[in-house]
Amino acid sequence: MKTSVCIIGGGPSGLMLSQLLHLKGIDTVVLERQSREYVLGRIRAGVLEHGFAELMREAQCGERMDREGEIHEGFFIAHDGRMDRVDLHKYSGGSSVVVYGQTELTRDLYDARDRMKGIVIHNAEDVQPHELTSKTPYVTYRKGDEIVRIDCDYVIGADGFHGVSRKAIPKNVLREYEKVYPFGWLGVLSRTKPVSPELIYARHERGFALCSLRSQVLSRYYIQVPLSDKVEDWSDEAFWAELKRRLPAEVGARMITGASIEKSIAPLRSFVAEPMRWGNLFLAGDAAHIVPPTGARGLNSAASDIYYLYHAMVAHYQRGDDSGLEGYSAKALARVWKAQRFSWWMTMLLHTFPDSIEYDRKLQDTDLAYLFSSEAAQRSLAENYVGLPF
Numbered sequence: 001m002k003t004s005v006c007i008i009g010g011g012p013s014g015l016m017l018s019q020l021l022h023l024k025g026i027d028t029v030v031l032e033r034q035s036r037e038y039v040l041g042r043i044r045a046g047v048l049e050h051g052f053a054e055l056m057r058e059a060q061c062g063e064r065m066d067r068e069g070e071i072h073e074g075f076f077i078a079h080d081g082r083m084d085r086v087d088l089h090k091y092s093g094g095s096s097v098v099v100y101g102q103t104e105l106t107r108d109l110y111d112a113r114d115r116m117k118g119i120v121i122h123n124a125e126d127v128q129p130h131e132l133t134s135k136t137p138y139v140t141y142r143k144g145d146e147i148v149r150i151d152c153d154y155v156i157g158a159d160g161f162h163g164v165s166r167k168a169i170p171k172n173v174l175r176e177y178e179k180v181y182p183f184g185w186l187g188v189l190s191r192t193k194p195v196s197p198e199l200i201y202a203r204h205e206r207g208f209a210l211c212s213l214r215s216q217v218l219s220r221y222y223i224q225v226p227l228s229d230k231v232e233d234w235s236d237e238a239f240w241a242e243l244k245r246r247l248p249a250e251v252g253a254r255m256i257t258g259a260s261i262e263k264s265i266a267p268l269r270s271f272v273a274e275p276m277r278w279g280n281l282f283l284a285g286d287a288a289h290i291v292p293p294t295g296a297r298g299l300n301s302a303a304s305d306i307y308y309l310y311h312a313m314v315a316h317y318q319r320g321d322d323s324g325l326e327g328y329s330a331k332a333l334a335r336v337w338k339a340q341r342f343s344w345w346m347t348m349l350l351h352t353f354p355d356s357i358e359y360d361r362k363l364q365d366t367d368l369a370y371l372f373s374s375e376a377a378q379r380s381l382a383e384n385y386v387g388l389p390f
């Protein structure tokens, strides 16, 4: 097989880039290790920044998002038994975020790829990029007993944190920065009316909690748990009881509970790999960087990578201009690190750290008190939460 751009990974990053390039007449093949059902079964992000929503529209995939997604102009931070609202709209100069599930947007991207007869190969085993520093790179994968080779100009590593692409960069070139937090998030999806029309991020001495949603009939809740906890340790009853304990009493009292339809634990991690380009391999999204979900930045960091790569590839194929490709890594990383900083800050502000000392907790109190006493601080939070410009 032969293509211009071979994309490893059929998550949101890979599908979005493939769709955008196809619309500009640039040929791509997407290789995905899992089945489509598996990819669509993963419950992940719920909050999309303005820039991500714009990319969905540019990819001609925004119709259902615009119809079914909810525009959110603010969220709450619950602490010390009270709720303070962050007015995103007011403090970001009129911007907002869209609540629309990653599952739904991935489905929209798959549908668009199908409509355009884009090539997405599922269940591709042993995917491996080769000759990445040559002018003729290629990717191989196995389907049953057959090894298939795809020759291409460029390889995009959009295969998430556990993918193969990043590992193809030699150890003496790749620099990895990592911070692992001593807890995870236990998430529950339930077909119940959300407790609040806007998200509630809760700081509590028993641990962080988050009330989010997918629609007005589908709730998504999270609680901070120790890394040693297993999903099986948490019955639905135990989850609801603990969630309520961490919320202001009046919020807990009006919480509607029900059977969980999905329950999983995600560890929290901050991670950046540099550079994001090696020869003709370009990393994008979770393959290159991970944030703890506290600031809702994961998918949104991927969005800027895709935006830069898309424009760089179009400049290359349509005008022979390689400046975008040359500058990709530095440009992408500049924004990536700002999302890292913000996600780390939100995480430090709102979680209970097992090894914290009295002094640390006083600083958390003071950070929150400062936030809600300073318009400048709220402006900074809002600017980051709705997404810094690409």
Ligand code: RFL
Pocket (backbone or CB within 6 Å): 008, 009, 010, 011, 012, 013, 014, 031, 032, 033, 034, 039, 043, 044, 045, 046, 047, 048, 102, 124, 127, 158, 159, 160, 161, 162, 163, 164, 185, 187, 266, 284, 285, 286, 287, 293, 296, 297, 298, 299, 300, 301, 302
């Ligand atoms: P993905 O989604 O991991 O997709 C990578 C794809 O590559 C495939 N793959 C391979 N394919 C071929 N060969 C291989 N060797 C391969 N290895 C892997 C995988 O099967 C997969 O399909 O990466 P991508 O596309 O970069 O997208 C990133 C996002 O998924 C991620 O950043 C977000 O989900 C993070 N995140 C959130 N981000 C937000 O912007 N807002 C949120 O509200 C938000 N909430 C969250 C989140 C992540 C969470 N978890 C579980 C980590 C909430 C949670 C709980």
Ligand code: PHB
Pocket (backbone or CB within 6 Å): 044, 045, 046, 047, 199, 212, 213, 220, 293, 294, 295, 296, 297
């Ligand atoms: C979610 O709805 O899954 C969600 C929302 C906001 C976050 C993280 C996750 O910060």
